[in-house]
Structures are given as C-alpha cells and as structure tokens.
Amino acid sequence: MYLMGLAIAQEFADFPGGAAALAGSITRAAEGMRIMRWPAERLDTLGGYLTYHNVTMLMLGLAIYSAVQGTRMVRGEEQRHALEEILATGWSRWAVIRDRTVGFAIITAVVSLALAVGTAAAMAAGGESDLAGSLVTMVGVGLCGMVGYALGLLVSQLVPTARGAAGVSSIILTALYVLNNTWEELGWFGAVRFASPFYYANYLRALVPGYGFDLLATLALVVMADVLIGLAGLAFGRRFYGAALWHRRRRKELPAALPGVRRQRLFGFPSMALLFRGRVGLIAWAGGAGSFAGLMMALEPSVIDMWSTFSKYMPGAGTDSGVSIETIYAGFSGEIVALVIVAYVIVQTAAWTADLAEGRVEAVLATPVSWSRLVLERLVALVSGVACVTAGAIVGLVIGAAGVDFELAGAGLARLAADSVLFGAALGGVAAVVVAAFRRGAGVTAMAVLMTASYLQGYLAKMFEWPEWVQKYSLFSAFGNPYVEWPGSGQTVLLAVLAIAGTAVALAIAERTPKVA
Amino acid sequence: MAEVLGDDSRHGAIVTSGLTKDYGQSRGLFDLDLEIAPGEVFGFIGPNGAGKTTTIRLLMGLIRPDRGSATLLDMDSQRDNIAIKRRVGYLPGELPQFPRLKASHVITLLAGLRGGVDPAVIAGLAERLDIDLGRRYEDLSHGNKQKVGLIQTFMHRPDVIIMDEPTLGLDPLMQREFWRLVQEASSAGSTVLLSSHVLAEVELGCHRMGLIRNGHLLRVGSLEELRTTRVHRVDAIVHDHPDAAGLNAIEGVSEAVVQGDRLSCSVHGSIGPLLAWLAARDVVELDSRELSLEEVFFTELEAE
Known part of the structure; x- marks a missing residue:
C-alpha cells in the first residue's frame, strides 16, 4: 500500500497535465472495467485513486479469505475431528461459534488496523495525510471481512464439506461484488446490491473526498454479519455433528468396482495419479484462467481507446517498438496466465507439503517408488497442470477475442503456450527446492514470499531506477510478453536453469532427508 | 501360533547388524542386532517411544541409519530399497489421509504403483475383512481405514510383511481374521514383522518376539524360550x-x-x-x- 501511494503520487507529478488529466484518462477505461473495480470517483486525488485501485479489490480479497476461514472454523474442525473433544467438555455449540467468532473478529480488527496504518503511511507519503479516513476505510474493509466470515460459517452448515462451502461462499461473494459493481445496468435486479456487503462498505470510502464515516452503513454491515452468524448458530444447533443440515440419506452402497488391471496401469505413474486426483481442481484452474483471460480480451476496445489517447499507459515497449497497439494489448491479456500459473504452483506446493505431513508420501514410498522418482513425477504432473491452465487461458483469449472481432496470431499463441510451460517448469523447480528444504507449511509461505518479491522486483526496479539486470532477471520479466515476442535468450536460459537446477537440487535434498514427516 | 519354526528354517529374511538411529536425548534405536527367519512371525514389543516405529522405518528405508545395516531378503535396506519394496508389504503405524477419495481409489492407486496386483485378491481380502471399498476413505472409522491398510499390505502376496501396530482399531472378530491372514502368509513362506504394545495377542500369534525399551533390544526369544524365564x-x-x-x-x-x-x-x-x-x-x-x-x-x- 505504501509503495502504491508513492507510485501514484509520482504518476500524478509526472503525468502531462497533472492529476486531473490522469484521472480523465483513466475514468473511461475504468468504466469499461467496472466489472472488476467500481466505483471510480475522484481519481484525481490520492485517496480516490488508492480506494479505486487497491481498496475495492482488497475488500473482495479479505471477504473471500474470511469466508474460507469461516468454513474451516466449525465444519473444517469437525472434519479434522478437532471439535469433538471441545464439545465433550460440555461447551455448547453456541459457545463454540461465539468464541471462534470473537477470536476471528479480534484477528480481523488487528489486520484492519495494520492495513489502516499502511494506508495512512501511503497517504502521508503521497502528501495527502488522512489517518481518520484510512481508519474508517479499513473499518469498512474489516466489516466486509466479517460478513464474509459469517457467510462462510453459515454455508458450511448447509453443504457437505468445508471445502465445498469455501467454494460456494467464494462464488456468492464474487457474484455480490460484481453485481454491486454493475447494478446500474441490471434494471430491477439491481436491487440485489442491498444484499451485498460491498454496497455498504462503499459508503465508508472515507479516503475519497466527500465520504466519511457512515453510521447506517456500518450498522448494516454489523447486522448482516450478526444475522448470518445467528443463522449459522441455529443450523449448527439443529444438525447432526459431522453432517450438513440437509444431507441425503445414504443409499445402500453398491459393491465397489474393483480396481481393474487397466486402471491400475494408469496409476502406475504417480504423475498420472496426481493429475487424476486433482482433475476437478485442474478443470477449475483452467476455467478460471480462461475466464480471466477472456474477460481481459473482451475489454480490449475500452482499453485500446485509452491507450490510443495515452500511450504512456501501454505496458512494455509501447508503440515505439513497431508493434500494433492491438497486438500489445493481446500480449498484455496473455500475460495474465503467468499470475494464474504462479497461484497454481503455490497451491501445488501446499499439496506437496500436505502429502508429507498426512502420510501419503510414506504410503507411496512403501511401494516400489523412489523419492527421486516421486519428486520428478510431481514436477511432470505440475508441468502438465500448467499446460492445462495455459490451454484454458488460450481458449479464453480466443473466445474473448472472437467476441470483440479481434484476430489473434497463431504464432503468438504458440509462443505464449511454450513460454508458459517453461515458466511453470522453472517455478516447479523452485517449488521443489523450497518443499525439500522446508518440508513443512513454512515452505508454502516461503514460496509465496519468493513469488511476491519476484513480482515486485520488476516494478520496484523500474520505479526506483535500479540496475537494468535486476528488472530483466526477475521471474516475471523472464516470462516476458511471449505473445508479442519470445523473451530474450538470457531470460530463457534463466527459466531453463531454474527448472533443471531446481529439480537436481530438490532431488539431492530429498534423498538425504527422511521420507516421513 | 501352532508351532515355532525350527532353527534350520532361519536364514535371515530380515537381518540387522548394529542398526542405530540416534535422535538425541537417548531417543531412537541403538545397536539393534536381529535376525528373523523366512516364514517366521516376529513380534516387536515395547511401550510407546521404545523404538519400534524407528526400527520399522529403518527397515523400509524411510529414514537413514546413523550406523549399522539392515538387509531384507539379502538386499540392503538403503541401497536396494526399490527392489526390496517390490517384495514387501508395509502397514504404517500412522494411517495416511486421502481426502475426497474412495477407498477403492486408494487401493487402486497403491496397486497401480506396485503393478500386477490381482483384483481378485483385493476382492477376497475386502470380503474377509468385511469392508466396503465403495465408501469415501475419509468417512471410514479408524478400524475400517486400518482394514484398507491391511488390504494394501497383503494384496500383492509379499515375501516380507512389516506392520506397525496392525490390530489397532480392529474389533475382536477382525483381529481374529487378521491373525488368520498372518498365519496363512507365514504358511506360504512370508516373513512377518509386526510391532505391538499388546503382548497378549503377540504371544498367541508370533513364533518369536523381541522386547524393546528406550531404543535397546532387551530380550529376544520364542515363546518357549521366554517361558524358561517365566x-x-x-x-x-x-x-x-x-x-x-x-x-x-x-x-x-x-x-x-x-x-x-x-x-x-x-x-x-x-x-x-x-x-x-x-x-x-x-x-x-x-x-x-x-x-x-x-x-x-x-x-x-x-x-x-
């Protein structure tokens, strides 16, 4: 947030015509992209820009995170058999919900306060100090988070698994976010915004001139959270322990289909078994990447319009490179796949760590499979998964492009596919080393920190005019913009070295460490 | 067990020599010298933290010894680990988790990694252990998960069977069935090493047993040999x-x-x-x- 404050203040200073001109240039594109972020008000001020650019997405992110935590708080604990002992002590179900909610509220308050301090620092760095506005804004963000938590808690009482509840809650929150952003275009259905926590939180955008603390909006968010928690408590009190409120009576099970020889052969390779086990998730990843890339492509006319006027905002080489503005935008849309791949690899890292902690590695290594082979096959599965995600993104790009009558270049798409797979292999190599070295959950955190640092490396190097090689050899810079052109040989070598050396180092570490948690 | 194998049948299906794994603070396994004959059923007895699981993990090559060696079927447990595991059935003490998978899927996965497992054997084991493999693994009780573990241990008719606390969670009827499986495997020539802290059941089902405490093997002998010191x-x-x-x-x-x-x-x-x-x-x-x-x-x- 602090860095964003600095960057935006710098943009205001550098932009020809100053903040007002910058705001004018962005507003039109913002309108086109309102499905992702909205409202966009007073973009000529640091508070207005920060709120539009960062706070809106932060609100959604924190709400989804909180919803996932809400699903784990009771149902997740039940599935891990961690709640039975607490309930057996005589603690009531209501007390469990109350205590966990209070605990989560305290955590959310601390997080919101930290965010407010960061935002206040950003505002001060940009020359628009506003501590009160920062605090009020983050109260809105935190309350949105609490509504998300309450929604997750309630949904988890109604669906069979905590994992399923996390998915359903996230979809509901995302839908409410998008509907709130676009309600003016929805006719009578626009009334759905009143059910969206983001609608009320928008009244607390105190960093935007003209807004401040809104008691009614605050109360609305508190009431929403309380009602949802109350309903969750009622459902928890009425349902069977370990089952959703409404669950199908188990039908008489048919005898299990025995594992045939052909299916056994399929699972003779751990990579195939891993892909098969994660097939539903992989479809979701590919679908998500496709939707994201498709949406980006569908926004092409609005953004091209802005870039035509303000070429300064074009990424990469800009029009000076001799590449058409449309091609640059298509490349920019394609670059989205890099972010999805990073997220996918981090999730796979978490899965590898869990495999060791939950005894699956031990079970597999009790068969004639070596640690080295398992590490290699995991990487094969990961790269195959990356290929599927990339394919999903490319399909999304093609569909999005068709929607706006844009013709994509086959060669560009081929470069994008090849570079994405190489990028995935490089990340896989890094992830394999991190998992082999850390062995526990800290490895996932380390991987996330590494990726964030690498992502920021390029931006910060540019912003603070660090040496060119610092920017050039970040992971994301190495990915480049393959739709437009293949990244330089140095970057390709970097990715290949990371993939190969990472795998070799991971194998060496794995062979020397215990195969049990 | 009906009969203790004679000395002539022992040629060391499992042999350890000075096997040591030191975790510090007197925890681990120290200087284990042990020889288990082909077809023998050997019970490893000791309280929690005695070193039973460490021994088993060393034999399976899941951890590396600080010194000493272990051979299974005349192969080094570390160097020839893959070849050994083709012929070994292993039941870990801590059951793995397999979220969202059916029990049949878990068995298929592990059978696939082994290759060449006869589906009829799996079906027979499932029937004998009275387990419905169509259910989700994570929904099974501990005892039923243990049955899934036993199926994957016995399904490929291994030459050596190593089990860590195999009867944990099994009801008395299933315990009886389990000991039948062990007897049948032994009769077919398989060597069985199992750990337990319930001496009474090991006393009935094993040819020989070893008492381990604080990482040291205190005593080894057949039931009759141990009787002399009763x-x-x-x-x-x-x-x-x-x-x-x-x-x-x-x-x-x-x-x-x-x-x-x-x-x-x-x-x-x-x-x-x-x-x-x-x-x-x-x-x-x-x-x-x-x-x-x-x-x-x-x-x-x-x-x-």
Whole structure:
C-alpha cells in the first residue's frame, strides 16, 4: 500500500497535465472495467485513486479469505475431528461459534488496523495525510471481512464439506461484488446490491473526498454479519455433528468396482495419479484462467481507446517498438496466465507439503517408488497442470477475442503456450527446492514470499531506477510478453536453469532427508 | 501360533547388524542386532517411544541409519530399497489421509504403483475383512481405514510383511481374521514383522518376539524360550512359622513376604527348590500362579 501511494503520487507529478488529466484518462477505461473495480470517483486525488485501485479489490480479497476461514472454523474442525473433544467438555455449540467468532473478529480488527496504518503511511507519503479516513476505510474493509466470515460459517452448515462451502461462499461473494459493481445496468435486479456487503462498505470510502464515516452503513454491515452468524448458530444447533443440515440419506452402497488391471496401469505413474486426483481442481484452474483471460480480451476496445489517447499507459515497449497497439494489448491479456500459473504452483506446493505431513508420501514410498522418482513425477504432473491452465487461458483469449472481432496470431499463441510451460517448469523447480528444504507449511509461505518479491522486483526496479539486470532477471520479466515476442535468450536460459537446477537440487535434498514427516 | 519354526528354517529374511538411529536425548534405536527367519512371525514389543516405529522405518528405508545395516531378503535396506519394496508389504503405524477419495481409489492407486496386483485378491481380502471399498476413505472409522491398510499390505502376496501396530482399531472378530491372514502368509513362506504394545495377542500369534525399551533390544526369544524365564507367584499357609530371610535364600526365590503363617514370594525358573523347602514345613494351603509374559515384561520394565 505504501509503495502504491508513492507510485501514484509520482504518476500524478509526472503525468502531462497533472492529476486531473490522469484521472480523465483513466475514468473511461475504468468504466469499461467496472466489472472488476467500481466505483471510480475522484481519481484525481490520492485517496480516490488508492480506494479505486487497491481498496475495492482488497475488500473482495479479505471477504473471500474470511469466508474460507469461516468454513474451516466449525465444519473444517469437525472434519479434522478437532471439535469433538471441545464439545465433550460440555461447551455448547453456541459457545463454540461465539468464541471462534470473537477470536476471528479480534484477528480481523488487528489486520484492519495494520492495513489502516499502511494506508495512512501511503497517504502521508503521497502528501495527502488522512489517518481518520484510512481508519474508517479499513473499518469498512474489516466489516466486509466479517460478513464474509459469517457467510462462510453459515454455508458450511448447509453443504457437505468445508471445502465445498469455501467454494460456494467464494462464488456468492464474487457474484455480490460484481453485481454491486454493475447494478446500474441490471434494471430491477439491481436491487440485489442491498444484499451485498460491498454496497455498504462503499459508503465508508472515507479516503475519497466527500465520504466519511457512515453510521447506517456500518450498522448494516454489523447486522448482516450478526444475522448470518445467528443463522449459522441455529443450523449448527439443529444438525447432526459431522453432517450438513440437509444431507441425503445414504443409499445402500453398491459393491465397489474393483480396481481393474487397466486402471491400475494408469496409476502406475504417480504423475498420472496426481493429475487424476486433482482433475476437478485442474478443470477449475483452467476455467478460471480462461475466464480471466477472456474477460481481459473482451475489454480490449475500452482499453485500446485509452491507450490510443495515452500511450504512456501501454505496458512494455509501447508503440515505439513497431508493434500494433492491438497486438500489445493481446500480449498484455496473455500475460495474465503467468499470475494464474504462479497461484497454481503455490497451491501445488501446499499439496506437496500436505502429502508429507498426512502420510501419503510414506504410503507411496512403501511401494516400489523412489523419492527421486516421486519428486520428478510431481514436477511432470505440475508441468502438465500448467499446460492445462495455459490451454484454458488460450481458449479464453480466443473466445474473448472472437467476441470483440479481434484476430489473434497463431504464432503468438504458440509462443505464449511454450513460454508458459517453461515458466511453470522453472517455478516447479523452485517449488521443489523450497518443499525439500522446508518440508513443512513454512515452505508454502516461503514460496509465496519468493513469488511476491519476484513480482515486485520488476516494478520496484523500474520505479526506483535500479540496475537494468535486476528488472530483466526477475521471474516475471523472464516470462516476458511471449505473445508479442519470445523473451530474450538470457531470460530463457534463466527459466531453463531454474527448472533443471531446481529439480537436481530438490532431488539431492530429498534423498538425504527422511521420507516421513 | 501352532508351532515355532525350527532353527534350520532361519536364514535371515530380515537381518540387522548394529542398526542405530540416534535422535538425541537417548531417543531412537541403538545397536539393534536381529535376525528373523523366512516364514517366521516376529513380534516387536515395547511401550510407546521404545523404538519400534524407528526400527520399522529403518527397515523400509524411510529414514537413514546413523550406523549399522539392515538387509531384507539379502538386499540392503538403503541401497536396494526399490527392489526390496517390490517384495514387501508395509502397514504404517500412522494411517495416511486421502481426502475426497474412495477407498477403492486408494487401493487402486497403491496397486497401480506396485503393478500386477490381482483384483481378485483385493476382492477376497475386502470380503474377509468385511469392508466396503465403495465408501469415501475419509468417512471410514479408524478400524475400517486400518482394514484398507491391511488390504494394501497383503494384496500383492509379499515375501516380507512389516506392520506397525496392525490390530489397532480392529474389533475382536477382525483381529481374529487378521491373525488368520498372518498365519496363512507365514504358511506360504512370508516373513512377518509386526510391532505391538499388546503382548497378549503377540504371544498367541508370533513364533518369536523381541522386547524393546528406550531404543535397546532387551530380550529376544520364542515363546518357549521366554517361558524358561517365566515367573511363578506362590502363596502358601504353613504351620511351621517360616522366616523371610530363609525363604529368600532359596534358589530362584525373591520378593518373599511372611506374615504369621502366611507367605508369598516370586520364583524365577524352576519351582523345585521351593517345593522341597515347603515339603518340610507342613503346608496347609498352596497356590501357585504363573505370571503371564506381559506381567513378567512389565516387572522387568519397572525394575529398570
């Protein structure tokens, strides 16, 4: 947030015509992209820009995170058999919900306060100090988070698994976010915004001139959270322990289909078994990447319009490179796949760590499979998964492009596919080393920190005019913009070295460490 | 177990020599010398934290020893690990988690990694252990998960079977079925090593057993060999008032207590010398009870 404050203040200073001109240039594109972020008000001020650019997405992110935590708080604990002992002590179900909610509220308050301090620092760095506005804004963000938590808690009482509840809650929150952003275009259905926590939180955008603390909006968010928690408590009190409120009576099970020889052969390779086990998730990843890339492509006319006027905002080489503005935008849309791949690899890292902690590695290594082979096959599965995600993104790009009558270049798409797979292999190599070295959950955190640092490396190097090689050899810079052109040989070598050396180092570490948690 | 294998049948299906894994603070396994014959069923007994699981993990090559060696079927447990695992069935002490998978899927996965597992064998084991493989693995009770573990242990008819606490969570009927499986495997030539802290069941099902404590193997022997060191508890009433010192002086007698005409003591080994001593003292009542192996081991463990 602090860095964003600095960057935006710098943009205001550098932009020809100053903040007002910058705001004018962005507003039109913002309108086109309102499905992702909205409202966009007073973009000529640091508070207005920060709120539009960062706070809106932060609100959604924190709400989804909180919803996932809400699903784990009771149902997740039940599935891990961690709640039975607490309930057996005589603690009531209501007390469990109350205590966990209070605990989560305290955590959310601390997080919101930290965010407010960061935002206040950003505002001060940009020359628009506003501590009160920062605090009020983050109260809105935190309350949105609490509504998300309450929604997750309630949904988890109604669906069979905590994992399923996390998915359903996230979809509901995302839908409410998008509907709130676009309600003016929805006719009578626009009334759905009143059910969206983001609608009320928008009244607390105190960093935007003209807004401040809104008691009614605050109360609305508190009431929403309380009602949802109350309903969750009622459902928890009425349902069977370990089952959703409404669950199908188990039908008489048919005898299990025995594992045939052909299916056994399929699972003779751990990579195939891993892909098969994660097939539903992989479809979701590919679908998500496709939707994201498709949406980006569908926004092409609005953004091209802005870039035509303000070429300064074009990424990469800009029009000076001799590449058409449309091609640059298509490349920019394609670059989205890099972010999805990073997220996918981090999730796979978490899965590898869990495999060791939950005894699956031990079970597999009790068969004639070596640690080295398992590490290699995991990487094969990961790269195959990356290929599927990339394919999903490319399909999304093609569909999005068709929607706006844009013709994509086959060669560009081929470069994008090849570079994405190489990028995935490089990340896989890094992830394999991190998992082999850390062995526990800290490895996932380390991987996330590494990726964030690498992502920021390029931006910060540019912003603070660090040496060119610092920017050039970040992971994301190495990915480049393959739709437009293949990244330089140095970057390709970097990715290949990371993939190969990472795998070799991971194998060496794995062979020397215990195969049990 | 009906019969203890003779010495001639032992050529070391599992052999360890000075096998050591030191976790520090006296935790781990130290200088384990052990030889288990082909077709033998060997029980590894000891309290929690004694080193049973460490031994098993060393044999399976899941952890590396600090020194010493282990061979299974004449192959080095570390160097020839893959070849060994083709011929070994392994049941871990801590059951793995397989979220969102059916039990049949778990079995298929592990059978696939082994290759060449006969589906009919899996079906037969599932029937004998009364488990529905169509259910989600994570929804199964601990005992039913243990059955899935047992199926994957036995399904490829391994030459060596290594199991860590295999009867944990099984009901008595299933425990009986489990011991039948072990007996059948042994009769077919498989070597079985299993750990337990329930001596009573191991006493009935194993040819030999080893007592481990604090990472050290205290004693190894067949049931008969261990019987020679069994202890009798003797209570008697005699007219002639005996003295405790005289009683304690008898060969094999210890813990003698005398209260008036009543005496009680423990006898290690032969009870003959005590009976000769009692015969001269006008015995009114005599009660002799042989301590179970469990009681003997507990006594030894407590004495340490």
